[in-house]
Amino acid sequence: MRQSSVVIDSKLPRVGTTIFTVMSKLAADCGAINLSQGFPDFQADAALFDAALRAMRDGRNQYPPMAGVPELRAAIAGKVAALYGASYDAEHEITVTAGATQAIFTAIAAFVRHGDEVIVFEPVYDSYVPAIETVGGQAVYARLAFPDYRPDWQQLRSLLSPRTRMIIINSPHNPSGSLLDADDLEQLAALTRGTNIVVLSDEVYEHIVFDGVRHQSVASHPELAARSIVVSSFGKTYHITGWKIGYVLGAQELMSEFRKVHQFNVFTVNTPCQLGIAEYMRDASRHLGLAAFYQQKREFFRAQLHHSRFELLPCRGSYFQLARYSAISDLPDRDFAYWLTREVGVAVIPVSVFNHHGHDDRVVRFCFAKQEATLAAAGERLRGV
Incomplete structure (x- = not known):
């Protein structure tokens, strides 16, 4: 292996390989069932693939407009108007990105300058703070209170300063599955009123909200x-x-x-896949039915663990289920996750990795975006712990 002669003063000296990569590799090495990283183990609808393939065969394979193909931006505008009563101009107010992680990094890079403060809520998704620090900002940590993972708006008020440039919120929340309610948006609006604070709202699980509850998008709150x-x-x-x-x-x-x-950090996004998604979005049931689809998986997985020694925490949205394991082990959660993967054969994510300085409530995160056979096989192993 070649060794560089360059002395590097790292911008991110505390950052290593993400826990998602670590646990997925460990799962593969051990032959464990991977309920750690948040991706499905089932196929998407073939109609979506067919739509993208048609775009390829129709010759739509060159650079699209920088902000995204007009067809997709129009489809997004229509969806947002129907769901949230919000009118966004497709030409000037919607941009297609290379995934949500790129969108988050780009937003932070666009608005946060050296020395600015960005308030994040912990447990905090792992890409936020490295992005803040890469551009010279400083993360300031508000706390989501265990076990309900609710924000304390008075605490947030105490964290505001003249240097506060951005507040990042995430609902439905990864990793906890908690939600922001309408009152939370009112509290946030009151706290930011009269300031130049930008709100970055990560709503990637917007369609995965359970028990008949309506997702409270920032887009639906005009202020x-x-x-x-x-x-x-x-x-x-x-x-x-x-x-x-x-x-x-x-x-x-x-x-x-x-x-x-x-x-300049992406320019634009895959043309035929954008067009395929735009065509697929014409049937609104494909996103409107997602909550019921994943609620069934949530209930199935929770039933699998009903007779286990795991204590299941509330899951109001997303496709993640948190569980406390104090009846099983007193190991720190990272050690417990490694042990569970190696010895039981089920890979999970330790929630302390989402906490500043690794605060540990002895909780792990399961992903239930899996086939029922996968969840049943994992449940059998977990009930034996």
Whole structure:
């Protein structure tokens, strides 16, 4: 292996390989059932593949417009208007991205400058803080209270400062499965009123909300929408995480700044796949039925663990189920996750990795976006622990 002679002053000295890569590799090495990384083990609808293939065969294989093909942006605008009563201009206020992670990084790079503070809620999804630090910002941590993972808006008020440039919210929340309610959006609007704070709202699981509850999108709150970049993901909605296609919504002034960065760190996104998604979106039942589809999987998986020693926490949205394991082991959660993968044959994610300084409530995260046979096989192993 070649060794570089360059001395590197790392921008991210504390960052190594993500826990998702680590646990998926360990699962593969051990032959374990992988309930760690958040991707389905089942195919998407063949009609989506057919639509993308038609676009390829029709010669739509060259660069699309930087902001995304007009057909897809129009489809997104229609969906958002129908669901949230929000009117976004497809030409100036919607941009198609190479997945949600790129969208989040681009938004942070566009608005956060050296020395700016960005408030995040922990447990915090792992891509936020490295992006903040890469552009010279500083993460400030608000706490989602265990075990319900609800925000404390008074605490957030105490964290605001003249240096606060951005607040990142995530609902439905990864990893906890908690939701922000309408009152939460009102609290956030009141706290940011009269400021220049940008809200970055990660809503990639927007269609996976359970028990008849309506997703509270920032797009549906006019005051917040005026200061927000809203992120969503077709990968989560249509079971195509490997396609890496998402989108952002934002007022024209915000989107103009977003696109200044987007055009140079991505430029644009796969043309035929964009067109395939645009065609597929014509049938709204394909995203409107997602909540019932995943609620059935949630109930099936929870039933598998009903007679286990895991204590299941509430799951109001997303396709993740948290569980406390204190009746099984007193190991730290990372060690417990390694043990469970190696000795029991089920890979999970330790929730402490989402916490600043690794605060550990002895909780692990399962992904139930799997076939029932996979969940049943995992359940059999977990009930034996």
